[in-house]
Amino acid sequence: MSTRTLPHDKYIEAVCEALDKAGPEVKDGRTDDCETRGTYCYLNAVIELDMLTVGLQDEWPHGLLLIWEWHTGREAEFGEPERGPVWQFAELQEDGSNVYPTDLPVYGYASPAAVAEAARKVISREIEPGSYFNSGQWRGWTGGIIGDSWEHAGELEAACAAWDTKE
Secondary structure (H helix, E strand, O other), X not given: OOOOOOXXXXXXXXXXXXXXXXXXXXXXXXXXXXXXXXXXXXXXXXXXXXXXXXXXXXXXXXXXXXXEEEEOXXXXXXXXOOOEEEEEEEEEOOOOOEOOOEEOOOOOOEOHHHXXXXXXXXXXXXXXXXXXXXXXXXXXXOOXXXXXXXXXXXXXXXXXXXXXXXX
């Protein structure tokens, strides 16, 4: 995690715990605040899953990332996302880069169990890279939104909004 306290630290810790219990285990999990054109315009977390722990290193030779971002919406006019959270995934490549992230079919403040379930569906290739939400439906995924929102979603949303006013 980050060296300083960020609003989403506890949420990402809870997601990492759920992933560790459900498998695969978390190889690395970190939170940060990031900038695009301005200063610290979004919060993010990157979770790298350890495919060795579930024997899937052949299917996912370089690994899988889960990405959570919370955007302020200040830069939406420049093509950045609207205000709020989103979960995505991306397959790692041999050179350490990753393919373009794909949205996960979970709520932005999804319960940790929902994120773990969505990750299992990505790992089994039920949800493929390139699946995306468009015009009210998922392309490439017909199962709808997975799971529910985190029980502390309201608190997390308030903490992210408070962080935004300080930045």
